[in-house]
Amino acid sequence: MLNKKIIGFLSIILLLSSYHALSQDVQKGDLSIGLNYFVNNNKVPYLLVKVKTKVDGKFKPVSDIAVNLSLDKDSAGTLIGKVVTNEKGEATAIIPATLKNQWNSSIKHSFLASFDGNKKYESSKADLTVGKAKILIDTTSDRKITATVLEMKDTSWVPVKAVELKIAVRRLDADLSVNETASFTTDSTGQASADFKRDSIPGDINGNIVLVAKIEDNDQYGNLLIEKTVPWGSKFVAVNNFDRRTLFATRDKTPIWLLFMAYSIVITVWGILISLVISIFKIKKLGEA
Amino acid sequence: MENSNSIANEKIIQDLLPQKFGKSGKIWTGILVAFCLVGLFAYYRQLRYGLIVTSMRDYVSWGIYISNFVFFVAISLVGSLITAVFRLADVHWSTPLTRIAEIIAVAAIIFASLIIIVDMGSPERFYNLFIHGRLQSPIIWDVIVITTYFFISILLLYFPLLPDIQILLRFKEKSGKRLHKFYGFIGSFWKGTPEQFKLSEKAINILCITIIPVAFSIHTVTSWLFATTYRPGWDSTNFGAYFISGAFLVGAGGVVVAMYIFRKSYHLEKYITADHFEKMGRIVVLLALLYLYFNVNEYLVPAFKMKKSEEAHLNGLFTGEFAPLFWFAISVGMLIPIVILLFKKGRRPLPVFIAGIMVVVGAWFKRYLIVTPTLLHPFLPMTNVPDNYRHYFPSWEEWAIALGSLAGAMLVITILSRIFPIIPIQETITEQHENAE
DSSP states (O other), rough: HHHHHHHHHHHHHHHHHHHHHHHHHHEEEEBBEEEEEEEEEEEEOEEEEEEEEEEEEEEEEEOEEEEEEEEESSOOOOTEEEEOOOTTEEEEEEOOOGHHHHHHTTTTTEEEEEEEOOSSBBOOOEEEEOOOEEEEEEEESSEEEEEEOOOOOOOTTEEEOEEEEEEEOOSSEEEEESOOOOOOOOOTEEEEEEOOOOOOOBBBOOOOEEEEEEEEETTTTEEEEEEEEOSSSBBBOOOTTTOOOOSOOOOGOOOOOHHHHHHHHHHHHHHHHHHHHHHHHHHHHHHOO | HHHHHHHHHHHHHHHHOOOOOHHHHHHHHHHHHHHHHHHHHHHHHHHHHGGSSOOOOSOOOSSSSHHHHHHHHHHTTTTTIIIIHHTTTTTTHHHHHHHHHHHHHHHHHHHHHHHHHTTSSTTTTHHHHHOOTTTTTTHHHHHHHHHHHHHHHHHHHHHHHHHHHHTTTHHHHHHHHHHHHHHHHHHHTOOOOHHHHHHHHHHHHHHHHHHHHHHHHHHHHHHHHHSSSSOTTTOOOOOOHHHHHHHHHHHHHHHHHHHHHHHHHTTOTTTTTTHHHHHHHHHHHHHHHHHHHHHIIIIIHHHHOOOHHHHHHHHHHSSSTTHHHHHHHHHIIHHHHHHHHHGGGGGGGGHHHHHHHHHHHHHHHHHHHHHHHHSSSSOOOSSOOOOSSSOOEEEEOHHHHHHHHHHHHHHHHHHHHHSSOSOOOOOOOOHHHHHHH
8 A cells, every 4th residue: 555655656756756857848939138228318208128138158049028117116007018029139218207196296206127038038027116317418518528417306406416428419320529538527516517619520511519427337327318409510511422423423424535535536537437338439430430 | 382271271260159058068168057047036035034154153153154255266377377477478288278367267257256146145235335344344346356357357368369259250150149138248349450450459458457456455455354364373474475476376276177177178188288388287286385474384384382362263273173184185285286296297187187177176165264263263262153153064054055165257258268268269270370471
């Protein structure tokens, strides 16, 4: 009887372990969710979600992952939205107007991101807490740029000191620092100033360039950015060969040297040929005479 | 003495007068006409349905039409070699071959012009070349130089014909009414006076001088159609010389083939002798060696470097999709004829004829290999295209039109040889007299 119980017990253990072994064949991957908070030009804040997974020791972006974003607590009525990552593993969501009251009720907020899991990946969560802050930019006629960082305390904006920020000129692919200093730190008045040293930088056709002051990946305030357009660049003059005589121009813009050469050759050769045709008529005349 | 001379003259005239087609001539002409008609039907289909009836697509936009065009331009250069170069170099043995060369040149240049219009799809597009053409484009240079070369070739055929026309007009019964009328129209004014001869000789000399730079230009410009385009296999500074050497080779090959056929068909053994084949054999082998040298430069140097962007193209030729055709063209078009013609026994009429055929056939496929494989290997890889865009094999319409054009060129040669003496009569008589003295 005891033997039967032992055999039965061992059978169950064996069955469970075999089930466990089978389940290992469909082991799901782990996802890492990153949350970033952005405010550009003191407008509506938005969140950037980045989802990645480790493959062969390297992080790779994961697309088509549905992530729920909520404000402060994960409950009905606080849902910012449900986003799906693109091929870069990224998705964005703005804070919707429906959450305005809750947004205004506090100077600090937490964002929760959660993925429920699917056939390939385990569920995953992430959170981020930021304080409300804003950045201002001002310029003077002697080309000095002043950026001011303010944070919300109770119901008013107060300057923040010792915040690292960048003051730069917006270019096509990246931002170029306005002088040799790569980054600046705010003083007790919340201000950081930089002299503009990029005098010959090309602007648009009116010489306008876009200045930018930005805080990047700040633990307390996230990513803040402000822009200002100033006419400090050199005017862009388009160089256009369209009206010039070139080998690649239209037929009415053939280079003079080519016209000269081609017509010289054609006129010479065809002149000879015409003279030969005339000599046929001369031969004919001689024959008739 | 004078009497014996006139008997000899009459014998030469009788031997060299154009002859009516015999049975084999009629069959030959019938076959050529049949090929032309099938080609015309295929062209009708192309006109009706558009270039979609061809296998040319986005990548291979130059197929066998352009290969055929390059081939015709190449073979037309023979007129300048045999007539102009030899005449200016005072080489007299080539006299019996001059008209054959001039007729081949005229026929080839006519069909070079026609096949390029066929390649345009709708023929009215040719008009656009004049109203929208840019002088900066080698295509316009080609149009100008082909027109010029055609005109020079016609004149170079016509001037030496005038004394022969006078002889032909004496044989009204043999020529028939229509031909006699035609001879009268083009040359009844020739009386053979010293003044006329003087003017004619001067004109021929001017033509011989003019045709050489124009002939070089026609084929150099044709090579520039490729060389000015940045593509694997075409990006070469050597293309002009490479094309001209190839053109002289195929032209000389074409002449030895025509020499042999006319010699056999019209029993001209006394006029186109074994010595002519010996000498032409030497010229062909020299030209084949020269062309082989350019081929070594064109293929071996890029193969030594094996640039990544040209790798697929070169491997395709040496060991890939086009390898059988490539090695066929190199061996049949150059190597085997060189081996045959290097030996004295190989320069007898029949071996020279066989080598000539090999040169011409190899040259046609060589032109195809210059044009098409490059287009299948663009610098930017092909993406999102149907599978048939990645390969090219001509449709039956393209084959019919290409073969029809080749038959058409041969038909023009056949008709011209029926109308005019294939060996210049007057010049042969004059040379006989000079040799007798």
